[in-house]
Amino acid sequence: MSHSASQTPSPAQTNPGRRTFLQWLTYATGAVAAAVLAVPFAGYLLGALRKHRVQWVKLGPPSNFPLNETIAETFDNPLGQPWDGMAARTGVYVRNLGEDRFLVFAMNCAHLGCPVTWFPQSGLFLCPCHGGVYYENGQRASGPPTRGLFQCVWRIRNGQLEIQAPHLPTLQNTLDRPVRV
């Protein structure tokens, strides 16, 4: 360094202002390049969080559901993709309480989401994974769940029982309130 510096001045010495400017310009351009690449990419990844339009699923006329019985009803969930195949085939439990009042339960256990089975003989929902048990009104009976079964939002429109297509219900994103759907 010492011998070359004495003969030819280094670029920084000839014009320090210009050198520094170009250096910072390079950093700034690099930062802009990284940002214009990263922002749309992050937006793409966060696309999974976009809100979904509320969609109503027709389950048939109320008279299809015998009074005070719990019926498993299946349908293709419209919240999914057209290429979801059998994974879109969703089930809910419908209980007709009479006078156009219904209970509609998601089949996912409130513990860790496994599918509960209805046993009419004992009037209980049993979860096969960790033994969560619920009464016929969806209240927790025993086992690890911290709450009752998740309930779908329902309405009767044009003589049809309709429910809001359920997303995967979890403890902080239930189906009762139409949250983020």
Added chain:
Amino acid sequence: MKRILAWLEARLSLRDTVGPMLMHPIPRGVAGPMGWWYVLGSASMTLLLIQVLSGIGLALVYVPTADHAYESLVYLNYQQPLGWFLRSLHYWSGSAMVCMVVVHMTQVFLHAAFKYPRELNWLTGVLLLFFTLGMAFTGQVLRWDADAYWGVGVGASMAGRVPGLGPYLVDLLLGGPLIGSDTLSRFFALHVFIIPGLLLTFLAAHLWLVLKRGISEPPVPGKIVDPRTYQEEYEKELKKDGVPFFGEALLKDALFSSLTVVVIVVLAAIAGPKGPGALPEPALLGANPKPDWPFWWLFALLSLSPPGAETFIILALPVVLIGALLLVPFVSNRGERAPSRRPVTVLSVIVIATVIAVLTYQGATEPWSPVMGAWSGDAVPESLIQASTPLQLQGALVFQNKQCRNCHALQGIGGRRGPDLTRVGIRLTRDQLIDQVSNGTPGGGNMPAYGKQIKPAEMSGLVDFLVSLRPPGQKPARPAAIAQP
């Protein structure tokens, strides 16, 4: 030929770069009988190579969309020539890789090869372990059957418990509001691009560190690692007594890896591929999802933990475990290396291995899961009702019909979530039984309250039956006598 090699060498300069890497000296002890301890890392890499090759092969045929993934797996099993073998190889070699990586890590831990100056070898190794487990989990999801579907559901439900962020994490994990094609595509990308990319990158770093810091010499009791003098002594020993890496030591690796390959290929050919199991259709109820074996211990830990502690265990345990592993070389990076001088290390290995083995066994048998078909599938053992009155027989019927059997075994058959009731008559009195059946476990425990689900006549039959469940000649339980004044 010679001229071609010379031409290539003039351009690639391999003699200056790769040559020294291959021929660098390693401690003489590694070439001796102790060298057999050093073959586990290269065997893990060999299994990784099988995974890459068989994985590429499977990707040529497998369809990562929710509507056709299952069909393409069945096609691989039954139509594609040797498709079954490739699927089988990928499963068994992957399983073996998980084992090999864990055994490799245990050996490094026992021989304290993580001490100065090889802390980073350990840290990259811990990351490689977690990438390997990540491959195991994402790979299970690609086997798009009921276990995969509900396994993702359980994972998402766990993520959903993170305070505040939960719902967003669930959507990010699933790629949308449901478990569907977006979910499968994302796990495909994780399994095929993202985790392998990370794994290979950190494997390169791991190997670089092995090369630059040198292979640790076999531990000798009394020989202390001291950061001030270690490097100097290590290099002195290599100069005096080192043997080239590309030589006898590598022969052991080659032999062990070859044996591993042969064993895995034979195992894959005999055992066959795993699944796909039941259809991934959520409306088909009665699924009993189970993770693959590397996660049975975790499955058991979560299932056996009290509900109150569950969220804490789900969210905090991974942080604690990963943190503990990462801290190992910083807690102890000097001193003795021989296992015979490090009793705490040996004891921890024994305790950790026992805990994981016991939990894995529990995960395999899952006694906490009700047996959903026991009430209709497993008859009341004949020996229990041979002397029954008509009322007791009616009670036995109630016992089966009300699904009691799903959680309560009789003579060991049936669910094991609640106690086996073969001898309940000598433990509980009539009144206690009525209370237990009507009100369930006090405070909302394991037993649901059947009070509203059972008619008085059914109850008297059921309790009569339960009281009759006693070994021959034993009297029924009775209330403790009140002490006479």
